[in-house]
Amino acid sequence: MMPSCAYWVERGRLAGSCMPRGMDDLRAIRDSGIRRVVVLPEDHEIAEYWGDVRSYFEALSAFDLDFLHEPVPDMEAPSVGQLVDIVRWIREDGPALVHCVGGIGRTGTVVAAWLIVERDLPAREALALVRSLKPGSVQSYRQLSFLAEVEEKLEKIRGMLYE
Numbered sequence: 001m002m003p004s005c006a007y008w009v010e011r012g013r014l015a016g017s018c019m020p021r022g023m024d025d026l027r028a029i030r031d032s033g034i035r036r037v038v039v040l041p042e043d044h045e046i047a048e049y050w051g052d053v054r055s056y057f058e059a060l061s062a063f064d065l066d067f068l069h070e071p072v073p074d075m076e077a078p079s080v081g082q083l084v085d086i087v088r089w090i091r092e093d094g095p096a097l098v099h100c101v102g103g104i105g106r107t108g109t110v111v112a113a114w115l116i117v118e119r120d121l122p123a124r125e126a127l128a129l130v131r132s133l134k135p136g137s138v139q140s141y142r143q144l145s146f147l148a149e150v151e152e153k154l155e156k157i158r159g160m161l162y163e
């Protein structure tokens, strides 16, 4: 079983989660079929759980989990450039897990944005879907308005995926 805060957005393709707390969580994530991990917390947040950032990245590697670190401050949203990097990276290979600290604010925002870009959902429907999967997802006005921005700039963002 994955950590109890984890959920599949689409089984075998994309999952969301809070911060993995230790080796048992990483083993469970790997055993669920996840192969790559998008890490959204900032360095100081990772260090709170893992001592330092390097220890965490080494632990991910020890479980053969590829990772992409795209730090986003708590209560904020990624930049459009970060989102493009994340969506492109998720496309590249097997099941991915996106995590922040609580698994609701930043993760919910990235998951909803992925649904807008990759599944053609209107922002409102992407928000409703991610909130049905993880109640409380998307925590701030900044995160909410980012989803509107993604919807508005959708064609530009899709073009950026191929640059």
Ligand code: 4NP
Residues within 6 Å of the ligand: 074, 075, 100, 101, 102, 103, 104, 105, 106, 107
């Ligand atoms: P998130 O925000 O990591 O963007 O989901 C947080 C949500 C909850 C907590 C921390 C950060 N928490 O400690 O409960």
